[in-house]
Amino acid sequence: MNNNIVLYPGSFDPITKGHQSIALRAAQMFDNVIVAIGNNPDKKSMFPIEQRLRFVEATFQGVPNIKVLSYNCLTVDLCRKENIRYIIRGIRSGMDWNAETAIANANKLLFPPLETLFLLTEPHFVGISSSVVREILTYGGDVSAFVPQQIVNML
Amino acid sequence: MNNNIVLYPGSFDPITKGHQSIALRAAQMFDNVIVAIGNNPDKKSMFPIEQRLRFVEATFQGVPNIKVLSYNCLTVDLCRKENIRYIIRGIRSGMDWNAETAIANANKLLFPPLETLFLLTEPHFVGISSSVVREILTYGGDVSAFVPQQIVNML
Amino acid sequence: MNNNIVLYPGSFDPITKGHQSIALRAAQMFDNVIVAIGNNPDKKSMFPIEQRLRFVEATFQGVPNIKVLSYNCLTVDLCRKENIRYIIRGIRSGMDWNAETAIANANKLLFPPLETLFLLTEPHFVGISSSVVREILTYGGDVSAFVPQQIVNML
Amino acid sequence: MNNNIVLYPGSFDPITKGHQSIALRAAQMFDNVIVAIGNNPDKKSMFPIEQRLRFVEATFQGVPNIKVLSYNCLTVDLCRKENIRYIIRGIRSGMDWNAETAIANANKLLFPPLETLFLLTEPHFVGISSSVVREILTYGGDVSAFVPQQIVNML
Amino acid sequence: MNNNIVLYPGSFDPITKGHQSIALRAAQMFDNVIVAIGNNPDKKSMFPIEQRLRFVEATFQGVPNIKVLSYNCLTVDLCRKENIRYIIRGIRSGMDWNAETAIANANKLLFPPLETLFLLTEPHFVGISSSVVREILTYGGDVSAFVPQQIVNML
Amino acid sequence: MNNNIVLYPGSFDPITKGHQSIALRAAQMFDNVIVAIGNNPDKKSMFPIEQRLRFVEATFQGVPNIKVLSYNCLTVDLCRKENIRYIIRGIRSGMDWNAETAIANANKLLFPPLETLFLLTEPHFVGISSSVVREILTYGGDVSAFVPQQIVNML
Numbered sequence: 001m002n003n004n005i006v007l008y009p010g011s012f013d014p015i016t017k018g019h020q021s022i023a024l025r026a027a028q029m030f031d032n033v034i035v036a037i038g039n040n041p042d043k044k045s046m047f048p049i050e051q052r053l054r055f056v057e058a059t060f061q062g063v064p065n066i067k068v069l070s071y072n073c074l075t076v077d078l079c080r081k082e083n084i085r086y087i088i089r090g091i092r093s094g095m096d097w098n099a100e101t102a103i104a105n106a107n108k109l110l111f112p113p114l115e116t117l118f119l120l121t122e123p124h125f126v127g128i129s130s131s132v133v134r135e136i137l138t139y140g141g142d143v144s145a146f147v148p149q150q151i152v153n154m155l
Numbered sequence: 156m157n158n159n160i161v162l163y164p165g166s167f168d169p170i171t172k173g174h175q176s177i178a179l180r181a182a183q184m185f186d187n188v189i190v191a192i193g194n195n196p197d198k199k200s201m202f203p204i205e206q207r208l209r210f211v212e213a214t215f216q217g218v219p220n221i222k223v224l225s226y227n228c229l230t231v232d233l234c235r236k237e238n239i240r241y242i243i244r245g246i247r248s249g250m251d252w253n254a255e256t257a258i259a260n261a262n263k264l265l266f267p268p269l270e271t272l273f274l275l276t277e278p279h280f281v282g283i284s285s286s287v288v289r290e291i292l293t294y295g296g297d298v299s300a301f302v303p304q305q306i307v308n309m310l
Numbered sequence: 311m312n313n314n315i316v317l318y319p320g321s322f323d324p325i326t327k328g329h330q331s332i333a334l335r336a337a338q339m340f341d342n343v344i345v346a347i348g349n350n351p352d353k354k355s356m357f358p359i360e361q362r363l364r365f366v367e368a369t370f371q372g373v374p375n376i377k378v379l380s381y382n383c384l385t386v387d388l389c390r391k392e393n394i395r396y397i398i399r400g401i402r403s404g405m406d407w408n409a410e411t412a413i414a415n416a417n418k419l420l421f422p423p424l425e426t427l428f429l430l431t432e433p434h435f436v437g438i439s440s441s442v443v444r445e446i447l448t449y450g451g452d453v454s455a456f457v458p459q460q461i462v463n464m465l
Numbered sequence: 466m467n468n469n470i471v472l473y474p475g476s477f478d479p480i481t482k483g484h485q486s487i488a489l490r491a492a493q494m495f496d497n498v499i500v501a502i503g504n505n506p507d508k509k510s511m512f513p514i515e516q517r518l519r520f521v522e523a524t525f526q527g528v529p530n531i532k533v534l535s536y537n538c539l540t541v542d543l544c545r546k547e548n549i550r551y552i553i554r555g556i557r558s559g560m561d562w563n564a565e566t567a568i569a570n571a572n573k574l575l576f577p578p579l580e581t582l583f584l585l586t587e588p589h590f591v592g593i594s595s596s597v598v599r600e601i602l603t604y605g606g607d608v609s610a611f612v613p614q615q616i617v618n619m620l
Numbered sequence: 621m622n623n624n625i626v627l628y629p630g631s632f633d634p635i636t637k638g639h640q641s642i643a644l645r646a647a648q649m650f651d652n653v654i655v656a657i658g659n660n661p662d663k664k665s666m667f668p669i670e671q672r673l674r675f676v677e678a679t680f681q682g683v684p685n686i687k688v689l690s691y692n693c694l695t696v697d698l699c700r701k702e703n704i705r706y707i708i709r710g711i712r713s714g715m716d717w718n719a720e721t722a723i724a725n726a727n728k729l730l731f732p733p734l735e736t737l738f739l740l741t742e743p744h745f746v747g748i749s750s751s752v753v754r755e756i757l758t759y760g761g762d763v764s765a766f767v768p769q770q771i772v773n774m775l
Numbered sequence: 776m777n778n779n780i781v782l783y784p785g786s787f788d789p790i791t792k793g794h795q796s797i798a799l800r801a802a803q804m805f806d807n808v809i810v811a812i813g814n815n816p817d818k819k820s821m822f823p824i825e826q827r828l829r830f831v832e833a834t835f836q837g838v839p840n841i842k843v844l845s846y847n848c849l850t851v852d853l854c855r856k857e858n859i860r861y862i863i864r865g866i867r868s869g870m871d872w873n874a875e876t877a878i879a880n881a882n883k884l885l886f887p888p889l890e891t892l893f894l895l896t897e898p899h900f901v902g903i904s905s906s907v908v909r910e911i912l913t914y915g916g917d918v919s920a921f922v923p924q925q926i927v928n929m930l
Binding site for chain 1: 713714744746
Binding site for chain 3: 042074109
């Protein structure tokens, strides 16, 4: 691979064990992984972008080939600017697949050289999502089974 | 069954004929059914919790083994507190199935002894949903084909 | 067909090349097509109804058997009032199919003589949706591959 | 519609109440419906083609605008030969939708002017299929709820 | 539950850890579980019915409320004969769901009092199926991760 | 990537333009691609293994980093033997996704280091499949839109 770098974009509101696993698997496959946190001001998030960034950075601290950043533009424009040709996304279910293919097809129209690779979420993580974490936090519940160990005490 | 009680949780905003049918089928299967109305203050609802509760109570008035309550916590915490081991949910379509399995998998992570049972919605009710009822009501339409007879005059 | 007229309802916020294609295919099949823009004041839209109407009218200017209107009632009530017996909708994916069948089943309950016909979106348009267009516009991107040529300069 | 004729192709092994309903709905929409029974010698069928033909003919006897035939070629070649531009198919579920769109996409590649229209199976018929009928018949069960009244005594 | 007995029907060609888990979960919920092995002579199986029966019996030996039998009739006729009102089935994915709902809807038409309950397969078993086991066995591979420990040495 | 080689397994009965496109996209991403034709004697194929091999070889002749072979064992055993850690598969639809995830989950259980990567089929190829090609060939139709140009004259 001449251009061996992959983007892992998402909202990460907050990052989960499922996200962590996908990024680490990508880091085994690619020389460099960029975890890119979308900062769309029109979308409401539970955690402000600075906090989401801190969570993701804490999660991958010490992993040499994972870099973290936030962005505030179309994902394809980030790829163009950073000369990235691969996006990676995890899929838990048919619902995810439908949503992800809609995005991948749109990105392909906007930037044809871009390839989106899909990985299957590991079975023991299929019940995990940021929205479940947010709901548990709303009620003051325990999310330690859902988020990376590194951020449990930061929430 | 030592612990023959099942929870039927939902928003019931408002209750529909589809919900009614699932609860009555559950009441044939279990000694006791608890219809539990989620009162999540972060989620906008058309009907305030008191009104949703009145609708559900009116629907099941006279059914001796169906009890109605509202709750304001995680569903798994309600189950823990009430010593409930079964949740029942109706499924109309693949879309429902995808959404429900995400919830069931998360609940299993949060409270492993909990079992979620799925029933197939009866075919003549698959076109019915609370969101359709709300849309019809918004335009002043007739919802008598969609909601239990007991609440038609209360809307 | 005694009553050879078909309704193509939607939000069209804004109209895309995918919508355009469905309406033109319907116009080959039916004597008359009504493109009906739902003006639900409870739903937030990026473009106000007047603008969405101008976009759709510009798109089908010169197509003699396509008529454009906006409406502010249940779709079935529009059909009843205009004596329409057919609705046509395009489907891109399983996600669309699930959502559309929920609507079609509800409409059938509300107005039994109504038939909903589904067309498959042409493969080169499956990546196109109004929500993608809105996201691109939010970031000032180029939507000329996604919307009808007639409206590119109007956005 | 200049060419107001629609093809309803299938194996009809044997015809069911679900098939009957789709054809009758199509007969309300189009001037002429051709129910076309595929006679692929490589596919095993329970009923030989002559018998399937008799069942379908008996079902639509007296319906003036439904014509029945069998064919032994690609469906698109039948359409080309008979100058047909529309195919109609019923869909019961996401499983059907996936299978049908694969066929419709292939047919579009083979014969671009062809349009496939999809109708939603009526809810009370979603449990009906030829394969269920064949299984019931294998065990000598009663299929009168599954097949047209006209053919119950012919099975 | 007046009639607290549930049927778990299947081909069990051969029984897997996934099947075992569903039956054991059912045995916690119901007073009695009948694991019923369909012996349809028209369907090819890798293992003859006597062997499938031995595998299933070995799997549940010592579980007092699980009874095993084979049957050669429609599943609904077995239920009628044995006065059973509940069927239980596990679901791994949307593909399973689609197939299972087709069967459940057909069974409901054939025998309206019958209820089919669905359980979600546990995540660590979603990769397991009888057809995968058969394929591994064809090539002489190791199936000990896929079948109950009780039958590993019997294969 | 230390071990920059990917396996693209399949039946290729026969190879299609869709398969060709996936392999070529993989050849851009990985240093080496192995197109591996499964030769399962229990599965009926239209073309014998020697012919399928010739078709695939003709298709990728002149592509330096694509190697072709046939195999007669479990796919995971081929990966173990050849020290391969990646499988790539194309997905056209939700139906494909369901089938592919079942296989990927089973492979993960059999050989945990193995990663399966999924690519979305390009939209203009979604109507193409080996089974459609076989059906067209059965009736003597023209498959030039479906198979690689290199093999049109070989069929």
